[in-house]
Amino acid sequence: MALTEGFDVGAVEVAVLWRKTLSKALYTQMVGRVLRLSPETGKTDCMVIDLVGNVEKHGFIEDIDHDSIQLFREPRRKRDAPSPSKNCPVSEGGCGAILYGFQMVCPHCQYNFEVNRIVKILNLKHKLRPSDAERFQKYRDLLQRAYHFKRAPTWAAMQFKEQYGHFPPMAWGRHAVFGTPPPDNAQQNYSLHLQAIANRLNKDDQWIERYLTMEF
Numbered sequence: 001m002a003l004t005e006g007f008d009v010g011a012v013e014v015a016v017l018w019r020k021t022l023s024k025a026l027y028t029q030m031v032g033r034v035l036r037l038s039p040e041t042g043k044t045d046c047m048v049i050d051l052v053g054n055v056e057k058h059g060f061i062e063d064i065d066h067d068s069i070q071l072f073r074e075p076r077r078k079r080d081a082p083s084p085s086k087n088c089p090v091s092e093g094g095c096g097a098i099l100y101g102f103q104m105v106c107p108h109c110q111y112n113f114e115v116n117r118i119v120k121i122l123n124l125k126h127k128l129r130p131s132d133a134e135r136f137q138k139y140r141d142l143l144q145r146a147y148h149f150k151r152a153p154t155w156a157a158m159q160f161k162e163q164y165g166h167f168p169p170m171a172w173g174r175h176a177v178f179g180t181p182p183p184d185n186a187q188q189n190y191s192l193h194l195q196a197i198a199n200r201l202n203k204d205d206q207w208i209e210r211y212l213t214m215e216f
């Protein structure tokens with residue numbers, strides 16, 4: 001409670017949320033404390049430990065509208081990212097992570113909601129350095145989001161590049177959207193998805209083929 005309002009030290013790196021709030025503006029304000037950079041101390045990272053379910057209610061801190069942090073106002077609705085709405089089920093062997101409703105493959109443990117079990121997608125993950133493993137997961141998460149929000153897989157690669165300064169290796173996207181084995185109709189649905197985007201962005205059949213091959 002003491003840290004909720006009127007506390008503004010840029011060097012704070014960890015916030016523990018133990019007050020449940022129904023107000024997204026207040027949540028944004030609480031988390032905004034640690035999201036600020038501190039040139040004085042060189043701080044570029046923060047950690048938020050949420051003990052009371054604020055993240056499940058209001059969304060991941062990565063998705064906070066940064067304008068609303070500056071202005072302490074209620075975030076604009078249309079720019080709101082969806083709130084995460086389910087857990088990776090521990091009772092079925094999952095890891096318990098909080099996930100968006102649309103995520104069909106847990107990016108942390110590869111639990112697959114369509115087949116209700118953990119599917120080991122790639123041994124590659126375990127061969128990566130920790131910093132690469134994070135990027136690997138990030139790209140896969142972006143590819144899932146791209147599909148959900150009807151965006152091109154190239155959108156995911158661009159987002160990745162914006163964050164990390166380089167494009168992701170294509171192999172990192174293998175089976176990223178549906179996991180393996182893919183559920184029934186996944187290939188047909190993804191093909192339709194890619195065709196619609198190809199029409200919109202003037203991409204040729206080779207482009208569609210490339211991303212179909214990456215997924216299946």
Ligand SMILES: [Zn+2]
Pocket residue numbers: 088094095096097106107108109110111
């Ligand atoms: Zn999981």
